[in-house]
Amino acid sequence: MNLRHILWPDVDTGLWNDWRWQYKNRLKGAEGLFKLSTLLQKDLSHLSHVIKTYRWASTPYYISLIQDKNLLQDPIGRQIIPSPHEIQKQSYPQLSLDPLKERLYSPVPGLIHRYKDRVVLLASGICASYCRHCNRKRTWKKPEHLSLTKHALNKVKAYLDANPEIREVIISGGDPLLLPFKSIKRVLSVMRSIPTIEVIRIGTRVPVVLPMRITDRLCRLLHKNRPIWINTHFNHPREVTKEASGAIEKIQLAGIPVSNQTVLLKGINDNHDVLKSLFCKLQSIMVRPYYLFQCDQVCGTLHFWVPLSKGIEIMESMWGDTGGMCIPNFVADLPEGYGKARLLPSQILDMEDGKEAIFFTYDKKIVKIHL
Numbered sequence: 001m002n003l004r005h006i007l008w009p010d011v012d013t014g015l016w017n018d019w020r021w022q023y024k025n026r027l028k029g030a031e032g033l034f035k036l037s038t039l040l041q042k043d044l045s046h047l048s049h050v051i052k053t054y055r056w057a058s059t060p061y062y063i064s065l066i067q068d069k070n071l072l073q074d075p076i077g078r079q080i081i082p083s084p085h086e087i088q089k090q091s092y093p094q095l096s097l098d099p100l101k102e103r104l105y106s107p108v109p110g111l112i113h114r115y116k117d118r119v120v121l122l123a124s125g126i127c128a129s130y131c132r133h134c135n136r137k138r139t140w141k142k143p144e145h146l147s148l149t150k151h152a153l154n155k156v157k158a159y160l161d162a163n164p165e166i167r168e169v170i171i172s173g174g175d176p177l178l179l180p181f182k183s184i185k186r187v188l189s190v191m192r193s194i195p196t197i198e199v200i201r202i203g204t205r206v207p208v209v210l211p212m213r214i215t216d217r218l219c220r221l222l223h224k225n226r227p228i229w230i231n232t233h234f235n236h237p238r239e240v241t242k243e244a245s246g247a248i249e250k251i252q253l254a255g256i257p258v259s260n261q262t263v264l265l266k267g268i269n270d271n272h273d274v275l276k277s278l279f280c281k282l283q284s285i286m287v288r289p290y291y292l293f294q295c296d297q298v299c300g301t302l303h304f305w306v307p308l309s310k311g312i313e314i315m316e317s318m319w320g321d322t323g324g325m326c327i328p329n330f331v332a333d334l335p336e337g338y339g340k341a342r343l344l345p346s347q348i349l350d351m352e353d354g355k356e357a358i359f360f361t362y363d364k365k366i367v368k369i370h371l
């Protein structure tokens with residue numbers, strides 16, 4: 001099935017590769033759902049009440065990566081097509097829309113200060129494509145808004161000036177690379193004007209869902225504001241397309257290292273072969289697999305959760321099966337704001353300092369080593 005030819009048969013390559021066209025022609029809301037349903041001759045009307053609670057939009061490019069007409073069976077479709085499960089009464093009554101307590105750790109609007117030396121700046125309220133597993137679904141209840149106001153940015157700057165122990169700002173959202181060029185420039189220049197901010201990290205899914213957004217102009221801006229790190233969000237090997245790889249290469253040629261955060265998602269990537277293929281593909285385009293996240297316990301995402309033990313089993317099976325550069329840290333962001341916890345089990349079974357340690361090897365042998 002080639003969805004590009006079914007849904008956008010008359011769009012020429014020039015337009016298709018123009019990020020503004022892609023953004024403007026996102027399928028979104030009830031109208032987009034209707035168009036999808038008509039062209040695919042599938043009844044999607046049962047999803048209209050889901051998108052009243054959690055908004056829906058995605059780019060033609062990303063939608064065109066879906067290969068299975070049964071949209072929720074496809075690893076790309078499952079990430080973006082709303083599911084009735086999102087609004088089903090949850091079996092865990094304690095589920096929250098903000099289990100990480102981000103609002104509690106927000107000293108000024110738009111800023112999250114949980115760890116001592118770094119903060120998250122929520123610079124944008126929009127995404128090119130809304131991932132159904134997103135842990136900030138709470139923000140989707142408001143209308144899409146572009147960026148922090150100048151006034152809010154000034155408050156953020158005042159807070160960062162007053163807290164010199166903060167050395168790193170993680171610019172996130174929504175997707176900060178969807179902001180208008182001058183807003184991105186403003187945010188970066190404000191961050192660069194604070195002498196204690198050493199490093200800027202940008203969290204973006206644009207290389208995955210709208211790779212055309214990575215323009216030469218944007219790369220020049222990023223280059224000028226180094227040191228910058230980009231952290232992106234590939235979840236499945238089919239996302240590592242020619243277009244996505246091209247976008248990543250442009251960023252890298254601008255002198256910006258790229259790493260990746262994957263979320264472990266039921267029915268999408270919860271098995272050894274898919275994850276191994278994803279991490280190896282990322283390594284081959286020089287993107288470091290940085291984190292594999294246990295899906296956060298956010299209301300409306302229960303259908304994506306994978307048992308902890310299964311995640312550990314998959315990661316254990318990868319150790320020794322592929323190189324360490326292809327194996328990310330497996331972590332959970334603990335509810336109630338307790339921060340990240342590493343989940344990969346230790347391979348040390350017992351040890352006595354200066355004498356010996358007993359290890360469980362990658363190929364399941366138990367060995368005693370004098371260290």
Ligand code: SF4
Pocket residue numbers: 126127129130131133134135136173174175204205
């Ligand atoms: S791109 Fe990031 S912020 Fe946007 S919906 Fe996906 S996970 Fe959430």
